[in-house]
Amino acid sequence: MIDFPGLLRALVDRRVQFIIVGGAAATAHGAARLTQDLDIVYSRRPENLANLVAALAHHEPYLRGAPPDLPFTLDVETLQNGLNFTLTSKLGDIDLLGEIVGGGGYEQLVSDSIEIELFGIRCLCLGLEKLIQVKRAAGRPKDFEVLAELESILDSDE
Amino acid sequence: MSNVKKCSSQFHDPVVSAYRAHIDRTLIQKNLKLSVEERFLQLMELQRLAVELRDAGRRASER
Numbered sequence: 001m002i003d004f005p006g007l008l009r010a011l012v013d014r015r016v017q018f019i020i021v022g023g024a025a026a027t028a029h030g031a032a033r034l035t036q037d038l039d040i041v042y043s044r045r046p047e048n049l050a051n052l053v054a055a056l057a058h059h060e061p062y063l064r065g066a067p068p069d070l071p072f073t074l075d076v077e078t079l080q081n082g083l084n085f086t087l088t089s090k091l092g093d094i095d096l097l098g099e100i101v102g103g104g105g106y107e108q109l110v111s112d113s114i115e116i117e118l119f120g121i122r123c124l125c126l127g128l129e130k131l132i133q134v135k136r137a138a139g140r141p142k143d144f145e146v147l148a149e150l151e152s153i154l155d156s157d158e
Numbered sequence: 159m160s161n162v163k164k165c166s167s168q169f170h171d172p173v174v175s176a177y178r179a180h181i182d183r184t185l186i187q188k189n190l191k192l193s194v195e196e197r198f199l200q201l202m203e204l205q206r207l208a209v210e211l212r213d214a215g216r217r218a219s220e221r
Contacts, residue, residue, distance in 0.1 A: 001202065001205040001206060001209055002202070002205065004198050004201075004202060024198075024201075027197050027198060027201050028194050028197060028198070030186060030189040030190045030192075030197065031186075031189070032182070032185040032186060032188075032189055034201070034204050034205065034208060035201065036205065036208075116194050117194070117195075118194050118195040118198050119195060119198075132169055133169075136169060136171070136174075144173055144174055144177045145177050145181075147169075147171075147174045147177070148174050148175075148177035148178040148180075148181050149181050149186065151169060151174065151178060152178060152181050152183060152186055153186055153190070156183075156186060156187065156190060
């Protein structure tokens with residue numbers, strides 16, 4: 001289970017630049033399906049990498065699905081050497097995405113994002129039209145149903 | 159921030175359109191009446207329920 005308030009508070013308190021994408025973004029827009037992790041696109045700027053590491057440091061971030069004895073440490077160097085990380089943490093599963101298919105990175109996506117407020121925390125969430133666009137670009141069969149739902153929401157919003 | 163309003167016709171895809179025929183719009187309408195925070199609280203409730211169900215299933219299969 002994800003502690004959304006805890007995870008978002010940890011990120012915002014450390015001034016991490018991020019955008020909520022994926023299933024949680026779909027939830028923010030009104031989708032009814034269950035998602036089991038928090039997907040965020042994070043800025044790859046060096047100071048943001050340090051902030052992201054600091055935000056998660058006390059919550060035992062670890063590679064999801066990896067053997068428990070792997071020598072993994074989430075630090076700036078690890079983030080610099082990789083791009084997308086699927087992690088577990090004490091606050092729930094979180095995917096750190098440097099880029100997403102069809103959308104690019106934080107700097108490309110920020111203009112297609114909206115500010116949302118939840119649990120007293122203000123953060124960015126990918127806008128509905130862009131969310132549909134990137135889910136289409138991902139081209140995964142599992143996304144067809146959520147795409148159908150998101151498009152219905154888009155029409156409902158008109 | 160983007161505030162250009164669009165509609166789904168720009169994304170037309172026959173596969174997704176086929177899925178749309180089976181979407182429960184009553185759930186969407188219900189969700190759209192909630193605040194963003196209420197939608198997340200509902201999601202967390204759903205996650206709690208999923209964990210309970212998974213555990214119950216596991217316990218049942220171990221009996």
